[in-house]
Amino acid sequence: MTVIQATHLKFNYGSKQVLKDIDFTVEKGEIIGLIGENGAGKSTLLNILLGLLPAHGAATVLDQKPGTAFNKAHLGSMLQGDMRLSGITVLEMLQEAAAQYPKALDPQAILTEIGLQAQGNQRITSLSGGQLRRVTFGMALVGNPDLLFLDEPTAGMDAKARQDFWQHIETLRQQGKTMIITSHYLEEIQQIADRLLILQDGRFTFQGTLDELQAQHLETVISCRTELQPAIFKGLPAVTNVQQTGLLLKIHSTDGDLTLKALVPLLDQLHQISVTRKSLEDIFIQMTGK
Numbered sequence: 271m272t273v274i275q276a277t278h279l280k281f282n283y284g285s286k287q288v289l290k291d292i293d294f295t296v297e298k299g300e301i302i303g304l305i306g307e308n309g310a311g312k313s314t315l316l317n318i319l320l321g322l323l324p325a326h327g328a329a330t331v332l333d334q335k336p337g338t339a340f341n342k343a344h345l346g347s348m349l350q351g352d353m354r355l356s357g358i359t360v361l362e363m364l365q366e367a368a369a370q371y372p373k374a375l376d377p378q379a380i381l382t383e384i385g386l387q388a389q390g391n392q393r394i395t396s397l398s399g400g401q402l403r404r405v406t407f408g409m410a411l412v413g414n415p416d417l418l419f420l421d422e423p424t425a426g427m428d429a430k431a432r433q434d435f436w437q438h439i440e441t442l443r444q445q446g447k448t449m450i451i452t453s454h455y456l457e458e459i460q461q462i463a464d465r466l467l468i469l470q471d472g473r474f475t476f477q478g479t480l481d482e483l484q485a486q487h488l489e490t491v492i493s494c495r496t497e498l499q500p501a502i503f504k505g506l507p508a509v510t511n512v513q514q515t516g517l518l519l520k521i522h523s524t525d526g527d528l529t530l531k532a533l534v535p536l537l538d539q540l541h542q543i544s545v546t547r548k549s550l551e552d553i554f555i556q557m558t559g560k
């Protein structure tokens with residue numbers, strides 16, 4: 271079942287064209303990783319799908335035009351900088367949010383889920399940045415929405431909070447929720463997303479799974495520790511690049527098998543060898559040149 275459909279979406283801020291031609295669909299239960307450089311237009315796209323910004327072209331969200339009352343009742347969002355800093359407490363904030371939804375969950379239970387049970391009576395203004403992000407997540411969850419837009423959800427969270435957050439996303443996946451998540455933590459996104467949308471210069475330059483993306487950017491990275499000079503490896507078959515950081519070498523190859531065979535005579539001098547495919551981050555940096 272298609273949850274979101276966008277065709278030829280375009281959007282300008284004044285004379286600045288941010289989205290040039292956006293076409294995509296999202297199916298029920300999918301987790302979409304929406305990635306792009308700073309300023310690529312990810313938040314703008316989410317705001318359009320929420321009905322907060324008007325765009326040219328066609329978009330449906332849950333079979334409705336963006337921004338309808340039905341959509342608001344079934345959609346939870348965690349946007350950047352959308353926390354209204356007021357004097358009320360964390361629990362009151364969640365209760366206020368819950369009151370906007372017809373099938374809301376118990377705010378007290380959400381408080382526990384986001385790991386802020388001890389802060390329920392604390393004023394929003396006294397929370398740390400990471401705690402505020404958790405409250406924003408709680409506000410997105412409390413309406414028990416079918417669809418979630420999470421814009422940079424883990425920005426400002428510490429390592430433990432981020433780990434908890436992604437585990438939570440995994441639970442939501444099992445509940446059949448559909449999610450669009452933007453993040454600059456590409457290592458995290460590549461583990462959770464069913465499908466990636468890469469936004470570049472106002473268009474999606476890639477839509478598909480990580481496997482499909484890696485297949486388009488076939489490269490194996492052989493890492494090892496060695497005292498041998500990088501120049502020795504540069505001439506080996508299929509090697510495209512050799513990076514050195516101290517004793518650590520990263521040998522990039524377009525044919526891992528071929529390069530590994532050529533490394534056999536040197537094995538005595540290579541230590542802690544690992545072989546990996548290119549990560550999403552490597553590919554993203556190659557695609558954007560940044």
Ligand SMILES: Nc1ncnc2c1ncn2[C@@H]1O[C@H](COP(=O)(O)OP(=O)(O)OP(=O)(O)O)[C@@H](O)[C@H]1O
Pocket residue numbers: 283288306307308309310311312313314315
């Ligand atoms: N209210 C606004 N008025 C004018 N330009 C804006 C406005 N909001 C965003 N922009 C511009 O639109 C472009 C897209 O911004 P947007 O926030 O959608 O990008 P993003 O991909 O979410 O970036 P980031 O990863 O930094 O959050 C940027 O160039 C930004 O400067």
